[in-house]
Amino acid sequence: xxxxxxxQQMLDDLGDHGVYVEDISVSIRANxxxxxxxxxxxxxxxxxxxxxxxxxxxxxxxxxxGQVFEIIQLLPCYPTASFLPRLYxxxxxxxxxxxxxxxxxxxxxxxxxxxREAIEYVLWVDFFENQAISAKAWTDLMSAxxxxxxxTRLLINSGPVPYAAKRHQYHELxxxxxxxxxxxECLARCLNDVYGKIDRDDAQFILQKLRVxxxxxFMSYLKHTL
Numbered sequence: 413x414x415x416x417x418x419x420q421q422m423l424d425d426l427g428d429h430g431v432y433v434e435d436i437s438v439s440i441r442a443n444x445x446x447x448x449x450x451x452x453x454x455x456x457x458x459x460x461x462x463x464x465x466x467x468x469x470x471x472x473x474x475x476x477x478g479q480v481f482e483i484i485q486l487l488p489c490y491p492t493a494s495f496l497p498r499l500y501x502x503x504x505x506x507x508x509x510x511x512x513x514x515x516x517x518x519x520x521x522x523x524x525x526x527x528r529e530a531i532e533y534v535l536w537v538d539f540f541e542n543q544a545i546s547a548k549a550w551t552d553l554m555s556a557x558x559x560x561x562x563x564t565r566l567l568i569n570s571g572p573v574p575y576a577a578k579r580h581q582y583h584e585l586x587x588x589x590x591x592x593x594x595x596x597e598c599l600a601r602c603l604n605d606v607y608g609k610i611d612r613d614d615a616q617f618i619l620q621k622l623r624v625x626x627x628x629x630f631m632s633y634l635k636h637t638l
Contacts, residue, residue: 417468419483425468426458428575435439445489445526460495464502468601473499473508481515488526490533497538500545513556513626520562532565540572541607546612547577554581567598571605579614593630602629603637 417425420433436452447453462468463479471479477499484492484576500512519531539549550573553566567585570578582598585591602608615638623630 414458414610419449420485422462422468423455423516424461426455426462431455433486440487440489441526445529447489451490456483456489456491457484460492464495464498473502474511477504477508477512477515481519485524485527485532486521488524488530490530490537493534495532496531496534497542500539509552510556513553517553517556517558517562520565521559528565532569535566536569536572540569543572543574546572546607547574550574550577556595564594567594568601570598571601572607573600575609575614576612579611582614582618586621589623591626593628596622596624596628596630597633599638600633603634610638 420559423431423433431451436449436455439449439452447456460470460480460483463471463476463483477496480492480495496512496516501578502510504512506510516531516535520528522528535549540546550570554563560567567578567581570581574605578598585595585598595618596618599610601616602610615634619634619638622631
């Protein structure tokens with residue numbers, strides 16, 4: 413059985429034998445997730461594009477996702493993570509969709525900050541801000557049983573998600589006073605988001621019940637703006 417090529421072998425096949433995965437990774441991490449080397453932009457794009465187009469052999473949807481997640485871990489930046497929504501929009505199988513959400517939730521709990529942030533950003537920009545898929549993506553992520561840290565990060569970035577889709581989670585937070593600061597931040601981000609379309613009646617109901625200490629900037633914003 414022919415073994416799958418490594419990421420380095422894929423790079424070599426693209427014709428750049430003098431470039432190593434480690435070099436790209438060091439550059440990205442040194443620049444806190446930004447790709448500043450012009451040559452790396454094209455390489456990263458060609459690498460991920462090659463996986464999607466099966467340049468190195470036939471792959472299932474889940475295999476493609478697995479390889480893209482591997483690349484994002486090695487090269488944690490938006491240019492690599494942006495291939496996840498492309499795969500999602502290509503009529504993934506049901507099993508591959510479940511795998512996508514599971515891997516994203518694991519990433520949001522990961523010890524590697526840049527990896528977490530790359531996934532967090534692509535969720536916000538390409539899944540939650542895209543109103544055609546936002547509600548479904550949110551519902552599917554919540555159905556995948558996120559851990560505490562992952563759920564917190566999802567809630568903080570839920571601003572663009574249609575209010576009706578996340579209302580249940582907001583009211584769950586309301587039940588526990590320890591979560592009130594988080595809920596205040598969620599409401600403030602929703603109110604401030606161009607796609608937020610906050611339900612002002614429901615948000616005002618929640619605001620009246622929030623118990624948050626003085627000086628909280630999100631509470632102050634809500635009281636003056638909502």
